[in-house]
Amino acid sequence: MSGATDPSPAPVHESPSANDRFGHLIERRDGVDFPFYNGVPAALSVRQWVLVWASVAVGFAALILIPQPNNFVALIPRILFVAIPLGVLARVTREHWKALFRRVSGRDVLTMMGFALLNLAVSAGLALIVQSLFDVASNEAVDDAGKASALDTVAFYVGTGIQLVGEEVFTMIPFLAVMYFLFAKAKLSRKTAIVVAWLLSAVWFGAAHLQTYDWNFAQAFIVIGGARLVLTLAYIRTKNLWVSTGAHIINDWTLFTQAIVLNAALFAL
Secondary structure, three states: OOOOOOOEOOOOOOOOOHHHOOOOOOOOOOOOOOOOOOOOOOEOOHHHHHHHHHHHHHHHHHHHHOOOOOOOOOHHHHHHHHHHHHHHHHHHHHHHHHHHOOOOOHHHHHHHHHHHHHHHHHHHHHHHHHHHHOOOOOOHHHHOOOOOOHHHHHHHHHHHHHHHHHHHHHHHHHHHHHHHHHHHHOOOOHHHHHHHHHHHHHHHHHHHOOOOOOOOHHHHHHHHHHHHHHHHHHHHHHOOHHHHHHHHHHHHHHHHHHHHHHHHHHHHO
């Protein structure tokens, strides 16, 4: 029996056929597929998938439970948020953990920008709908952006950049795990596995934001979950975590910068 940290022998899987891929508006016609769900480039056992998913939860616990009195100290839990799950994934898959990330091309940069703009528009629309129907809570990180020293603001940008990498890992490892269970175990089609994983990972991501938005379910699941659906499409299209991360950073840093400029203007009055 293989140990918990030894990848299982990779089964033989053919590349998905054109009929089992979404059209070119969703998936690029580049022959690239998602890693791990079908045993390529490494096969994980059920126990290993549970271990990797649990490490995502442990990383998130570090992020929310370690005190963050300022943005310099906050770098510690933000780094752990990324390092814990990627470290466990590397332990399980060895060098194949890098399959989450691919080289970024100029085309990928344009894709980041496009999905960031789409996400800003979708998020704004969903926020307006939710605000018209429910009471809403503010995001403390956005409200307080730029209110401390210039160095603290720099640490804020660096820290949130790291955290947003973690948020993509936090989403995509469960996404791939659900794909594995549905495709390899339940024998559903690749397309069905993608759609279900896309939806469930958005619910997972929205639930993680409940505390941030004072347990406002509408904000967490409709606004944040809806935004997550857009960002995950960037990964589905490119199979590159750097692209969805880049779109996420452009989106959030745009909002943070707006808040910083507004706070500075109010302070100057």
